[in-house]
Amino acid sequence: MNGIYLLIVLTAVFAAACIILRRNNKSFEGMICKFMASFGFISISVIGNYIDSNNVKYFSLICIALMFGFCGDVFLGIKEIAPTFKKKLVPIGTGYFLIGHVFQMLAFISLYGMKWLTLICFGGGILLAFIIIKAAKMQLKGAFAVLLCVYYGMLIWKVGFAAALVMQEAIAANIMALVGACLFLISDTCLGFLYFTPIKKKNLFVTAELSTYYPAQILLAMSVAFR
Numbered sequence: 001m002n003g004i005y006l007l008i009v010l011t012a013v014f015a016a017a018c019i020i021l022r023r024n025n026k027s028f029e030g031m032i033c034k035f036m037a038s039f040g041f042i043s044i045s046v047i048g049n050y051i052d053s054n055n056v057k058y059f060s061l062i063c064i065a066l067m068f069g070f071c072g073d074v075f076l077g078i079k080e081i082a083p084t085f086k087k088k089l090v091p092i093g094t095g096y097f098l099i100g101h102v103f104q105m106l107a108f109i110s111l112y113g114m115k116w117l118t119l120i121c122f123g124g125g126i127l128l129a130f131i132i133i134k135a136a137k138m139q140l141k142g143a144f145a146v147l148l149c150v151y152y153g154m155l156i157w158k159v160g161f162a163a164a165l166v167m168q169e170a171i172a173a174n175i176m177a178l179v180g181a182c183l184f185l186i187s188d189t190c191l192g193f194l195y196f197t198p199i200k201k202k203n204l205f206v207t208a209e210l211s212t213y214y215p216a217q218i219l220l221a222m223s224v225a226f227r
Helices: 002-023 027-051 056-081 083-112 116-135 142-168 172-196 202-225
Strands: none
Touching: 002 027, 002 202, 027 056, 027 202, 056 083, 056 202, 083 142, 083 172, 116 142, 142 172, 172 202
């Protein structure tokens, strides 16, 4: 059990280093730390499955989700050192993260079955994303705007579904999943404003986005061990 706590600390250290480096505009060094933190998420889930191997299906789906998240980090990280390709890399990275969120939902569903009423959250999330895009005058159009609406719907559905899990069984792993889902929602909302609106204080949004993204991923990975 001590091994997983060591991994959590190391992952948190790399995450904190990434935030500090990004705030100081050291994109390359920050990207390396981000990759190390992403590797840490996957390692935490693997060690977690070793500690408690009674939920192999849940672990497998979470691990796949984290690997897709790692790929998303790679593409978005490359954007920091090759901004010329930003318009191509952001949609690709978003697509990988969306697939990761789908696998997270499948992991949740594998525990207690489908919660059909939570689909209301998915529809509401898509509508809310559309309203935010229009109200904030985000520079989005076409297929990518549709992708982001679906992506946001998935984030809000995940929060609603995780809340349903906690209401059904308020164990540590379900609570971790719920808090992680809420942090993902905050993180990606900040990212949307950071990427698609002409904000001036970008460092504030970068810090808020990364400070919520890393705990979200760590909590998701930890939910394997503490189930």
